[in-house]
Amino acid sequence: MAEENGSSQNQRRHWAGITLIIVGCYLLASQFVSGRIMGMLAAPGIGALLLLWGATTKSVGLIVVGGVVFGSGAGSFLANEVFWRLTGPANAGVIVLGMAGGWFMIWLLSDKFAGNPQRWALVPAVIMTAVGVPLILSSVAPAVLEWVAAWWPALLIIAGLLLFFRRGGGG
Numbered sequence: 616m617a618e619e620n621g622s623s624q625n626q627r628r629h630w631a632g633i634t635l636i637i638v639g640c641y642l643l644a645s646q647f648v649s650g651r652i653m654g655m656l657a658a659p660g661i662g663a664l665l666l667l668w669g670a671t672t673k674s675v676g677l678i679v680v681g682g683v684v685f686g687s688g689a690g691s692f693l694a695n696e697v698f699w700r701l702t703g704p705a706n707a708g709v710i711v712l713g714m715a716g717g718w719f720m721i722w723l724l725s726d727k728f729a730g731n732p733q734r735w736a737l738v739p740a741v742i743m744t745a746v747g748v749p750l751i752l753s754s755v756a757p758a759v760l761e762w763v764a765a766w767w768p769a770l771l772i773i774a775g776l777l778l779f780f781r782r783g784g785g786g
Contacts, residue, residue, distance in 0.1 A: 630668065637664055655696055658688025666720060670728035678724045679733065686717015701754060708750030715743035 662685025669677030690713020
């Protein structure tokens with residue numbers, strides 16, 4: 616019984632330490648990074664903390680909440696800060712794919728760490744992936760095709776250079 620208490624106290628101390636480290640890193644970074652970006656990172660950060668907490672305590676509930684918060688926050692961050700040039704449906708597709716990633720994480724982490732795979736989480740993950748990819752492609756495909764149409768001769772140049780500088784061979 617005393618050994619269980621010691622283990623429980625160790626676990627609480629480790630979680631307190633991890634929480635202080637994460638909060639300290641966030642607050643330190645907020646002094647050097649714009650407030651808008653730090654605000655956008657709050658949800659994925661909280662979600663990551665919940666996922667970590669759920670994984671170490673083998674709590675499926677924390678993993679589920681963490682996956683939803685992380686996925687939606689990461690999708691929003693990616694759409695607004697990384698892929699900000701995408702507009703309309705493509706922007707929505709990035710958000711939906713971020714959320715799908717959160718659902719995939721629920722399935723994966725609940726299996727690996729909690730020993731209780733939440734297979735049902737694959738249903739929203741697959742549906743959101745099936746919706747998000749076409750949304751992105753519907754907006755991005757014309758730009759990609761335009762780029763390929765303009766730059767495909769570069770492949771001929773590269774192929775020619777490879778042939779020209781190729782060493783060895785039969786003579």
